[in-house]
Amino acid sequence: MSARRILGFGLAAALAAGAAGWVSCSAIQKGTDILGDVGVVNAQDARTIKNLSEAVRNTFGDISEEEEYYIGRSVAALILARYPVHQGAALRQYVNTLASAVAVYSERPEIYAGYHVLILDTDEVNALAAPGGMIFLTKGLLKRCPDEDTLALILAHEISHISAKHGLQSIKKSRLVDSFRILGMDAVQRMAPENVAKLTGLFEEALGDIAKNLIERGYDRKYEYEADAMAVAVGSRTAYDPKGITRFLQTMVGDKSAESGKGWFKTHPSPKDRISKADKLIAAISPLPQLLAGRTARFKQAMAGVK
Amino acid sequence: MKKFRRPLAVVGAGLLLALVALAADTLIIKVQTTALRKTPQFFAPVVANLKLGDKLTKVAEQSGWYQVRTASGLPGWIHGSAVEVSRINLMASNQPMKTQATATEAALAGKGFNKSVEANYRAKHAEISFVWVDRMLQIKIAQAAIQEFLRAGRLGDFRGAK
Numbered sequence: 350m351s352a353r354r355i356l357g358f359g360l361a362a363a364l365a366a367g368a369a370g371w372v373s374c375s376a377i378q379k380g381t382d383i384l385g386d387v388g389v390v391n392a393q394d395a396r397t398i399k400n401l402s403e404a405v406r407n408t409f410g411d412i413s414e415e416e417e418y419y420i421g422r423s424v425a426a427l428i429l430a431r432y433p434v435h436q437g438a439a440l441r442q443y444v445n446t447l448a449s450a451v452a453v454y455s456e457r458p459e460i461y462a463g464y465h466v467l468i469l470d471t472d473e474v475n476a477l478a479a480p481g482g483m484i485f486l487t488k489g490l491l492k493r494c495p496d497e498d499t500l501a502l503i504l505a506h507e508i509s510h511i512s513a514k515h516g517l518q519s520i521k522k523s524r525l526v527d528s529f530r531i532l533g534m535d536a537v538q539r540m541a542p543e544n545v546a547k548l549t550g551l552f553e554e555a556l557g558d559i560a561k562n563l564i565e566r567g568y569d570r571k572y573e574y575e576a577d578a579m580a581v582a583v584g585s586r587t588a589y590d591p592k593g594i595t596r597f598l599q600t601m602v603g604d605k606s607a608e609s610g611k612g613w614f615k616t617h618p619s620p621k622d623r624i625s626k627a628d629k630l631i632a633a634i635s636p637l638p639q640l641l642a643g644r645t646a647r648f649k650q651a652m653a654g655v656k
Numbered sequence: 657m658k659k660f661r662r663p664l665a666v667v668g669a670g671l672l673l674a675l676v677a678l679a680a681d682t683l684i685i686k687v688q689t690t691a692l693r694k695t696p697q698f699f700a701p702v703v704a705n706l707k708l709g710d711k712l713t714k715v716a717e718q719s720g721w722y723q724v725r726t727a728s729g730l731p732g733w734i735h736g737s738a739v740e741v742s743r744i745n746l747m748a749s750n751q752p753m754k755t756q757a758t759a760t761e762a763a764l765a766g767k768g769f770n771k772s773v774e775a776n777y778r779a780k781h782a783e784i785s786f787v788w789v790d791r792m793l794q795i796k797i798a799q800a801a802i803q804e805f806l807r808a809g810r811l812g813d814f815r816g817a818k
Contacts, residue, residue: 406759406762411759412759412769413686413758413759413760413762413763413768414686414687414759414760414763415708415760415763415768415769415770416759416763416768416769416770419768419769419770419771419773419774420769422774422786422789422793423774423777423784425789425792426784426785426786426789427784429785429788429789430783430784430785434788441795442795442797445795445797446797446801446802446805447805449797449802450802450805450806450809450811450812453698453802453806453812454812456737457737458698458735458737459687459690459735459737459738460687460737461686461687461688462687462688462793463796465792465793465795466792466795467788467792483789483792483793497809528769532762532767532768533767535767536765536766536767537766537767537768537770537772537773538766538772539766545772545776546776548769548773548776549773549776549777549780552769552773552774552776552777553777553780555769556777586812587806587811587812588810588811588812588815589811638815641809641810643808643809643810644809644811647808647809
């Protein structure tokens with residue numbers, strides 16, 4: 350084995366290692382081409398390295414912020430196709446300011462286009478978080494909040510679903526693998542029409558996966574408990590009373606109208622189970638942030654006129 | 657010749673390690689817009705405004721924040737959620753190249769679910785309106801308004817304030 354061969358092998362190994370996360374696909378392609386051209390790696394080695402490199406993007410975690418934003422926009426459009434928007438501009442301003450304030454203390458303060466909230470004009474009780482930072486709260490849910498701290502904890506729960514990418518995790522892995530494979534060929538703008546059609550079809554199926562979980566079936570229970578736990582932490586960091594989450598959940602216990610209806614109960618675990626899990630986490634927080642009359646007053650002012 | 661092999665391989669491996677280390681020091685902005693701050697806090701003074709794709713050199717890390725330098729040499733801090741570690745530099749010393757090294761770099765190269773894909777989807781589904789999606793994304797809350805909201809509510813960085 351010549352010195353050049355050994356060095357080539359080292360380079361090839363490093364490139365293969367790079368395929369696991371350090372180096373890009375096309376960098377590897379170019380690298381293997383160069384090494385192949387000078388006879389440092391043989392064609393088989395080059396193919397192996399390239400195949401490894403194609404594994405670079407293959408899970409929900411490899412979805413870019415921009416892609417998450419575009420997926421979220423369409424999920425938001427699907428939610429908005431089902432509910433009318435509440436027209437109160439002052440309430441919208443208040444809720445968006447509150448969400449932005451809570452987001453600062455979340456696990457993901459910065460997101461592609463920021464966090465945005467709309468109120469859905471329905472008495473159904475529900476809250477939905479589309480990927481990319483778009484949050485929807487129903488008027489029915491707002492009416493159950495006695496104070497700002499309670500609403501802040503609900504927003505912290507929704508922001509946590511987004512931080513932890515629970516929506517994106519609903520996308521079937523095979524769709525992502527197929528999408529990334531097509532995208533690996535060329536940029537969308539230069540793609541052959543049949544690949545554009547395939548990619549659009551996969552996009553639509555991915556939206557279907559998310560919408561099914563978010564709107565119809567509900568996330569896996571473990572994601573709801575995880576979002577509650579994160580909300581308690583985020584709420585406390587912001588100095589909101591974390592018991593806000595249990596104050597809201599208490600209003601849902603034994604509520605037959607909500608239980609028999611659409612929305613929250615169809616998509617969330619039982620409120621009693623959530624309260625008992627949240628209570629345990631809250632008991633460990635010291636000092637426990639307390640309610641503040643001034644915050645409750647501004648919440649009531651923003652809610653005035655919500656019927 | 658035999659003596660020559662090992663040192664050459666070691667030098668090669670060393671060079672690669674150095675390049676990997678260099679690559680790990682470059683951060684790329686993954687959100688549309690953000691700010692470089694004087695200290696690692698959201699309400700610290702803004703040193704510069706940054707946008708998607710801007711590159712920064714990492715200097716240090718501290719509880720979720722990166723101390724960085726901009727391309728023009730400005731020092732400051734950026735939150736970890738606004739950046740990803742670039743993987744593009746390893747082979748870029750010889751020639752510039754567009755790659756899909758990271759998700760953001762792929763997106764910047766026009767590879768991904770993007771505006772074009774949304775346009776194709778919308779062409780197929782004229783019944784789905786994006787009017788309120790666009791309107792909700794236009795809602796802007798100024799940093800000063802968030803700060804005032806926190807201050808008045810004695811929240812976050814302003815907890816315990818009078």
